[in-house]
Amino acid sequence: MIGNVNCIEIESLDHPGLEVYSRLTEAGLRGDGEIFIVESPKVISVALDSGLVPVSLLCERRHIAGQAAGIIARLDGVPVYTGDREVLAALTGYVLTRGVLCAMRRPEARSACEVCRGARRVAVLDSVVDSTNVGAVFRSAVALGVDAVLLAGGACDPLCRRSVRVSMGAVFLVPWARFDGGPDALRAMGFRTVAMALADSSVPLDSPLLRNEERLAIIIGNEGDGLPPATVAAADYVVRIPMAHGVDSLNAAAAAAVAFWELRVR
Structure with missing residues (x-):
């Protein structure tokens, strides 16, 4: 004893x-x-x-x-x-x-509406299934001022062993919930939606259009396939990260961190 x-x-x-x-x-x-x-x-x-x-x-x-x-x-x-x-x-x-x-x-599950109440910046992980990426996104979310995380489309459980370890405990510091809606449901909660995707209609992440938005939901897609076309089409903004040397995309966790920083509440 x-x-x-x-x-x-x-x-x-x-x-x-x-x-x-x-x-x-x-x-x-x-x-x-x-x-x-x-x-x-x-x-x-x-x-x-x-x-x-x-x-x-x-x-x-x-x-x-x-x-x-x-x-x-x-x-x-x-x-x-x-x-x-x-x-x-x-x-x-x-x-x-x-x-x-x-x-x-395990703590009691919370609803998307509950964790998003009063939030100004929300991350939505749509089918992000790699536990390391999920943990890294949570760590960036806590560090860069994201108020809540929503997990959509079978995204990896944040409380799996590797996600907890990679996040360094950040999964305990930002509220999160499962979410089965899309951009329309996010708008109903008062958010303008940002789909991170490569598309002809995309605007650069540093566009002045985004900086004055009071409440944003930043939607990050699957590591291999990105976001579903229907989600991209329904979003208020389709956003790309300007990159050099012919690189077209970043790892989901790295892209999330860049987006969280640029779209932070100022």
Whole structure:
């Protein structure tokens, strides 16, 4: 025991309570379940600060009195499973990032209208399925003043392990929701819509037309196919990022960061 924390030495990989950690392949714990996983003390701290509820901690023994000590001190009554690096790697299927994992309870889902209430800049990820891109977009959204993120068309779960890690906890700092509408539904919530796409009708990102818009929804498309033609046709603005040397497009996460900066509230 450390304070009110129950430290449990792992002697068997089938110890009760370890099931969630034994499914830590990308396919096995992709997201959308009741429990999700947070890695590293820094990101776990962000999650706790955001009010998320821990279920258990998995920690290399050497970190209990080291980099995990501050986290453990906050886990009143939460079991802390511990063991050597080799034992934990055998359990999870990979060497733990910074030696610390925390299983947390997924927060209640929110509606698009709820998270967009009062927002001036919203990012809409339409079928962005790469977890690294989703995490990077959330990190840029927090850093560059985006007020909410909407996930459309089967976009990757922001609480999957890799998205959480890449975002450095930003997925806990900006409200987000699933969204099954299009530009018309965004307009009904009071937004002018910006479709990021290469099209004959597109205007450059730094166009003065965009700077004075009070509320903008910035729609980012799938990594391979971009936005559906119907979404592009229905948007108020179709916008391209001016580029040099014959480059026609950027990675979805990089394009989102550029757009968030240029279209930020001034």
